[in-house]
Amino acid sequence: MSIDKDTAARVAKLARIKVEEDALPALAQEFNTILGFIEQLNEVDVEGVEPMTSVTPMRLKRREDVVTEGDQQDKILSNAPDAREGFFAVPKVVE
Amino acid sequence: MLDLTYETPKPKVIAGAKHDWELVIGMEVHAQVSSNAKLFSGASTKFGAEPNANVAFVDAAMPGMLPVINEFCVEQAVRTGLGLNAEIHLKSAFDRKNYFYPDLPQGYQISQLYHPIVGEGEILVDMGPGVARKVRIERIHLEQDAGKSIHDMDPNMSFVDLNRTGVALMEIVSRPDIRGPEEAAAYVTKLRQILRYLGTCDGNMQNGNLRADVNVSVCRPGQYEKYMETQDFSHLGTRCEIKNMNSMRFIQAAIEYEARRQIAIVEAGGSVDQETRLYDPDKNETRSMRSKEEAHDYRYFPCPDLLPLEIEQAWVDDIKASLPELPDQKKARFVNDFGLSEYDASVLTADAESAAYFEAVADGRDGKLAANWVINELFGRLKKEDHDITESPVSPAQLGGIIELISAETISGKIAKDLFEIVYTEGGDPAQIVEERGMKQVTDTGAIEAALDQIIADNPAQVEKAKVNPKLAGWFVGQVMKATGGKANPKAVNDLVQQKLGG
Numbered sequence: 070m071s072i073d074k075d076t077a078a079r080v081a082k083l084a085r086i087k088v089e090e091d092a093l094p095a096l097a098q099e100f101n102t103i104l105g106f107i108e109q110l111n112e113v114d115v116e117g118v119e120p121m122t123s124v125t126p127m128r129l130k131r132r133e134d135v136v137t138e139g140d141q142q143d144k145i146l147s148n149a150p151d152a153r154e155g156f157f158a159v160p161k162v163v164e
Numbered sequence: 165m166l167d168l169t170y171e172t173p174k175p176k177v178i179a180g181a182k183h184d185w186e187l188v189i190g191m192e193v194h195a196q197v198s199s200n201a202k203l204f205s206g207a208s209t210k211f212g213a214e215p216n217a218n219v220a221f222v223d224a225a226m227p228g229m230l231p232v233i234n235e236f237c238v239e240q241a242v243r244t245g246l247g248l249n250a251e252i253h254l255k256s257a258f259d260r261k262n263y264f265y266p267d268l269p270q271g272y273q274i275s276q277l278y279h280p281i282v283g284e285g286e287i288l289v290d291m292g293p294g295v296a297r298k299v300r301i302e303r304i305h306l307e308q309d310a311g312k313s314i315h316d317m318d319p320n321m322s323f324v325d326l327n328r329t330g331v332a333l334m335e336i337v338s339r340p341d342i343r344g345p346e347e348a349a350a351y352v353t354k355l356r357q358i359l360r361y362l363g364t365c366d367g368n369m370q371n372g373n374l375r376a377d378v379n380v381s382v383c384r385p386g387q388y389e390k391y392m393e394t395q396d397f398s399h400l401g402t403r404c405e406i407k408n409m410n411s412m413r414f415i416q417a418a419i420e421y422e423a424r425r426q427i428a429i430v431e432a433g434g435s436v437d438q439e440t441r442l443y444d445p446d447k448n449e450t451r452s453m454r455s456k457e458e459a460h461d462y463r464y465f466p467c468p469d470l471l472p473l474e475i476e477q478a479w480v481d482d483i484k485a486s487l488p489e490l491p492d493q494k495k496a497r498f499v500n501d502f503g504l505s506e507y508d509a510s511v512l513t514a515d516a517e518s519a520a521y522f523e524a525v526a527d528g529r530d531g532k533l534a535a536n537w538v539i540n541e542l543f544g545r546l547k548k549e550d551h552d553i554t555e556s557p558v559s560p561a562q563l564g565g566i567i568e569l570i571s572a573e574t575i576s577g578k579i580a581k582d583l584f585e586i587v588y589t590e591g592g593d594p595a596q597i598v599e600e601r602g603m604k605q606v607t608d609t610g611a612i613e614a615a616l617d618q619i620i621a622d623n624p625a626q627v628e629k630a631k632v633n634p635k636l637a638g639w640f641v642g643q644v645m646k647a648t649g650g651k652a653n654p655k656a657v658n659d660l661v662q663q664k665l666g667g
Contacts, residue, residue, distance in 0.1 A: 083461060085264050085271075122471055129471040134199050134236030137206030138220035145219045145326070155215035156314070156323035159266040163315045163322065 072100040168496050168506060170288070170296040175388070176344025180427040185382045187423050188391075188400050189348050190340035193355055194333045195365040196309065196373040197240045203308055203332035204231030204274065211371050215325040223330040225269035230469050237332040238473065239483060240364040241281050241306050244334055246484050247362045248301050250285025254480070256305075257472040261462045267311030267324050275335075276305035277464045281473065287358070288492055289342075289351045293506040299351055300339040309333050334365070340379065340400070343388070345416035345423075352376055352412060357491050361516050369410045376415060379403045380422045382430070401426065402436040406443050406450055418443035422450050494519055502531030511539055518543075518553045524560030529567050537567055541584050562587050565594035574598065576605045578650045607653045609660065615647045616640065616660055630665050637661050 072080075077097040081088040088096060146152040151159070175186045199209055205220035222229035245252050257279040260272040282304035289297045311329040313322045336355065342348050356374055359365040367374050381403035383391075390399040404426070406418050421443075426436050441450040489497070491513050498509035498519075512522045512535060526534035542563060546556060566583055569575045575583060575598055583603060587594055598604055606612060619640060620627055630636040640661045645652055 083262070083264070083463065122466075127471060129473050130232055131235040131238075132201070132206065132232045134201050134234050135206065136201050136208040139207045139218045141219070142214060142216045145216050145221075145224050151321070153318070153321075153323065155217075156317075156325055157216070157266070158318070158321045158323055159313075161315065161320055161322050162266055162313065 072097045072104065076100075168294075168492075168499065170294055173291045173295050173297055173343070173347065176346070177385070178382075178423055178427060180431050182431050184385055185423070185427050186385055186388055187344055187419065188340045188381045188383055188388055188403075189342035189344070189419060190379040190403075191336075191338045191342065191348065191351060192377040192379075193336045193338075193352065194309075194375050194377075195244075195336060195355075195359055195367075197237045197306075197332035197334055198364055198366055199234060199237050199240065199332055201234055202330040203234055203237050203306065205330055207330065209331050211373075213327055215323075216327065218327040219329065223269070223326055225271070231274065231467075233470070233473065234332065237306060238281070238475065240332075241304060241334050242475070242480055242483050243362050243487065244336070244359065244364045245282030245285060245304055246480070246487055247358050247364075247490060248282075248285035248287060248304075248336075250301055250304065251283035252475075252480050253279065253281055253283055254477060255279065255472055255474050256281040258306075258467040258470045259464050260467045261307075261464055263462060265310065265313075266322060267313045267326070267329065269311070269326065269329065273308050273310065274467050274470070275307035275464075278466070279472070280305035287338075287351065287354055289347060289354050290510060291347065291350055293510070297341065297343070297347055297351075299341040302337045302339050304334050304336045307333050307335055340381075340391075340403075345419040348378060348419055349412040349416050352415060354491075357514065361488055361490055363488075369412075372410055375408050375410045377408060378406045378415060378419060378422075380406065380419055380426070381436070382423050382426045401430070402438050404436065404438065404450070405440050407440055407453065409443055411445075414443055414445050417445070417448055418450055421448060425450065488516065498522075502526055502535065504531060504535050508535045508539060511543075515553070521553050521556070521560050525564045525567065527564070529564055530571055533567055533570065534564070537563060537584075541581065545584075545588055557591065558584070558588050562591075562594060569594060569598060573607065573653065574604055576650060576652070576654060578645075578654075579603050579605065582650075602651075604651065605653050606648050606651045607656055609656055612644060612648070612652050612656055612660055615644050615652070616657070616664060619643045619647065620664065627665065634665075637665055640665065 074093045074097050077093050077100060078088065080100070081096070142155055146155070146157065149157050151157070178185050178187070197203070201207065202209055202220070202223065205222045207220040207223055208218045210218060222231055242252055256276055258274050259277045261275045261277065262272040264271060280303040284303070285301035287299045287301060289299050291297060309328050309331040311324055311326040313324050315322050317323050338351070342351050352374075356367040359374075360367045365374060369375070381401035383399070383401045387399045391397065404422060406422060409415050409418060422441065429436055440453045442453050443450050494513045495506070495509045498504050498512060499506055504512070513519045518538075522534060522538045525538055542556065542558060546552065566580055566587065569583070570577065570580050583594055583597060586592070586597055626636065626639060630640065641654070641657050644657045644661070645654065
């Protein structure tokens with residue numbers, strides 16, 4: 070799979086990362102290098118091998134169904150560029 | 165377990181300008197898990213809190229915060245799977261579904277695309293006594309809900325509340341086995357009923373705790389059977405997905421509209437575009453959500469913050485052992501044990517509370533009579549005041565008391581209704597009320613005879629007429645009932661009137 074300039078632009082847009090037009094070819098090239106490496110990994114036969122998800126054998130940590138957090142509206146909103154009446158205020162988005 | 169037998173309903177057929185068409189419908193229902201805390205944080209799930217009050221730092225996607233799974237939410241998903249006779253996957257995993265929206269601070273929803281916790285199951289959708297559709301469930305996965313955007317508080321801004329962000333949802337995905345708008349509504353009704361029995365989702369559609377995405381396509385008669393034989397979707401039409409509906413009425417109207425729209429396109433020689441659409445109840449139409457199309461590239465990948473979810477068979481077995489009796493079993497038992505009609509049994513098992521109430525009333529009493537009183541008198545009266553069964557001022561013991569008085573012929577059916585009204589509004593012990601207020605049925609033929617003799621003596625003209633026309637005997641029965649304040653045993657009165665006038 071080869072990534073061209075348009076695909077790179079599309080990936081950037083989906084991630085909401087601004088990339089200048091003249092930076093796109095280099096970005097596409099970087100993607101291709103990464104994917105090339107992954108294609109190389111794909112050549113390894115892993116038939117019947119469980120994916121390793123953790124270096125140490127660990128069980129997914131669980132929590133109990135108890136309310137332990139919240140009531141911190143001010144802290145949650147403190148980094149918001151704009152907050153009004155307890156809400157985050159963002160540019161209008163409507164279907 | 166006793167099973168009731170059923171027939172499969174006929175699919176809905178819509179006549180187009182040129183041909184007949186059938187509908188094929190699959191559903192994705194999002195059911196909010198009943199839990200205190202969110203799926204991956206310790207913030208509350210309570211509805212109606214101050215905006216952004218129920219938000220933990222992980223919900224707001226603050227850097228460095230890690231999700232920790234709420235074990236009870238996992239248990240609830242397993243319980244739901246077991247309730248739908250579904251296969252439980254002892255190993256499942258979480259993935260990130262990436263999209264950009266202001267009410268999704270992480271920029272991704274944690275979901276289970278590749279390895280859902282619950283696999284294939286089924287739901288029997290009741291379409292009336294003796295008629296039901298078996299709908300296959302494809303999977304159930306656990307995922308996070310998004311926040312809520314409010315667009316009408318400011319002309320230029322949208323306001324975002326993250327209280328719902330991260331609340332646990334079960335997405336319950338059906339196969340395309342639903343064949344009409346009514347079946348779709350019945351499917352949601354049945355699913356909601358089962359979830360409420362299980363206690364895994366409160367089913368409150370108004371608050372958005374149960375919402376449905378509906379996939380609709382149309383095909384010519386015969387095509388669906390080919391699909392069922394081969395499971396090859398190419399036999400079916402192109403589907404559109406109508407998003408996010410939280411009312412049975414809207415679900416039906418949206419499907420009906422959408423099917424007709426697709427039929428018109430295909431009959432005009434066009435082809436349906438596979439897309440996401442939104443139903444507008446004000447205009448009763450669906451329209452394309454073009455903005456969603458690009459977002460459909462979700463770039464799923466395994467969530468690196470969460471290890472696979474491994475659960476133990478013994479734990480699943482424990483949950484299974486704790487399952488309540490579910491609606492289908494309960495209904496079958498009511499039909500078999502109490503001799504109820506399937507219809508009455510359906511009404512009484514609509515929710516677990518009604519069923520428990522009925523059982524308490526019917527315990528050791530006449531089941532059919534109990535069913536009649538619970539359905540006709542109690543439900544009718546509760547409905548008038550917009551109360552549900554849990555708010556009933558009449559306890560099962562009180563209603564049972566009334567039924568005992570009827571069975572013992574201590575009171576007539578008519579007086580029983582008056583008694584019910586007294587118990588409903590004033591409370592009290594039915595037997596005591598009957599005693600104190602002299603409501604006992606008069607079965608003493610002497611007293612009835614005296615009343616009847618008086619009426620006969622007072623109305624000679626009527627007596628003559630009744631001798632010619634036996635139908636007029638009813639008038640005398642009515643007069644005696646009136647004279648005794650409704651307390652006379654109607655059968656005794658009838659017998660006496662026949663005896664005196666019938667000759």
